[in-house]
Amino acid sequence: MSRPHVVIVGAGFAGYRAARTLARLTRSRARVTLLNPTDYFLYLPLLPQVAAGILEARRVTVSLPGTLRGVRLVLGEADRVDLDRRAVSYTDPEGGTGTLGYDRLVLAVGSVNKLLPIPGVAEHAHGFRGLPEALYLRDHVTRQVELAATADDPDNRAARCTFVVAGAGYTGTEVAAHMQLLTDSLVRRQLPGLRRPRWILLDVAPRVLPGMDERLSRTADQVLRARGVDVRMGTSVKEATPQGVLLTDGEFVATRTLVWCVGVRPDPLVEAVGQPLERGRLIVDPYLQVPGRDQVFACGDAAAVPDLEQPGTFTPMTAQHAWRQGKVAGENVAASLGLGRRRRAYRHHDLGFAVDLGGVQAAADPLGIPLSGPPAGLITRAYHLAALPGNRVRVAADWLLDTVLPRQGVQLGLVRSWAVPLDTASPELPRGPHRAGEPAANRSGAERPPHP
Ligand SMILES: Cc1cc2nc3c(=O)[nH]c(=O)nc-3n(C[C@H](O)[C@H](O)[C@H](O)COP(=O)(O)OP(=O)(O)OC[C@H]3O[C@@H](n4cnc5c(N)ncnc54)[C@H](O)[C@@H]3O)c2cc1C
Secondary structure (H helix, E strand, O other), rough: OOOOOEEEEOHHHHHHHHHHHHHHHHHHOOEEEEEEEEHHHHHHHHHHHHHHHOOOHHEEEEHHHHOOOEEEEEEEEEEEEEEOOEEEEEOOOOOOOOEOOOOOOEEOEEEEOOOOOOOOOOHHEEOOOOOHHHHHHHHHHHHHHHHHHHOOOHHHHHHOOEEEOOOOOHHHHHHHHHHHHHHHHHHHHHOOOOOOEEEEEHHHHOOOOOOOHHHHHHHHHHHHHHHOOEEOOOEEEEEEEOOOOOOOOEEEEEOOOOEEEEEEEOHHHHHOOOOOOOOOOEEEOOEEEEEEEEEEOHHHHHOOOOOOOOOOOEEEOOOOHHHHHHHHHHHHOOOHOOOOOOOOOOOOOOOOEEEEEOOOOOOOOOHHHOOOOOHHHHHHHHHHHHHHOOOOOHHHHHHHHHHHHHOOOOOOOOOOOOOOOOOOOOOOOOOOOOOOOOOOOEEEEEOOOOOO
């Protein structure tokens, strides 16, 4: 009898864990195929440290073929799921196409940058959802500071040294905290004549880290303000232009940098599946199965999973949930094939949050205990080391080096502005320039002529 075929789409927190669990439980009694555009799992929570030059980019990646024995990796992006034919069509990184038939399907495609209909934002802002965007931001910020140092016009100099981050959730807060330390260090060590760069953190919410414990918000707010970050709550962007940003309070801030961290939305692929959605997320039952489609499972950011701890709500889009849902999805797929234990419902208590604020500072509430300062910093880093599915020694080594060596202030210029549009279904891939024979537009967004 032929072995059943399980296809997992997406190798993030949920998909990676589902693949690992399935490989362990089925022990070659099922074929497990993982479809993902990159050959690595990306540990997103450490991305701000890549942008800030603390960690080298490869440190936050974990090789899929190197760590998932018994799982076949297919490099590509799913562009169509046909539930009736039980087939997933995909495009590989070189434009080739293929189709994967399945007996069980796990959709774990995560989320992408959330856009709001604000004039100019799609054209002039950059998101923070993938490695290319983190590499771009590091180069861009370094370049602005270096260009400011030789600018004769004081207005030009001030604009280049002003950085705006929209969205004060954990991503925006960490980006502002880490990048502010980076620009301070660049100016202090390399360009001492330059005025201290200005960072502005905006959010429509009344406090930073909205939705998290108020004590974490207070800690983050205090740390950021003490470092000189202009924390403006109850304020957002009304319009973005090449010259700067018009705020909702009427002020125009001259800047060349708008980092868009206002949140994420589920990957558009789930909408194309044609099943009921909750705010763009595919609705599943507590067993992570799509109602009426017993062979289809979904988990992570892309799935609306009932929160059994808070009936009537869905689990939030966090790595903590995605990672644990991936395990349950793997177990339940195995159970549905008669290869594992009985299926179980997904249930998880939040274990708290950890927000790294750079240096030795963090705001954390492990198991509900609020911490700040160096103890929080220590717990946060210990948590990340424990949570990383690989590369721990390399990450720890980079942290150690960062405490004893100055940060490298160079821009490589490998990822340019046009390669990381905000409006993209593929933040994990830099968009390539249009080549003859290729479609003019792909999932990564419509082609725009490259400019520097
Ligand atoms: C900068 C940043 C910091 C964060 N920090 C924290 C934190 O401290 N704590 C926390 O709990 N959460 C944090 N999060 C949120 C957390 O990372 C997400 O909730 C988590 O990654 C969701 O996991 P996932 O598996 O659903 O999606 P992802 O991890 O995004 O993985 C989705 C995978 O699917 C792939 N994919 C997408 N589309 C396709 C397609 N069409 N075909 C094939 N593959 C596809 C992607 O390439 C990716 O590999 C952070 C997020 C960001 C951006």
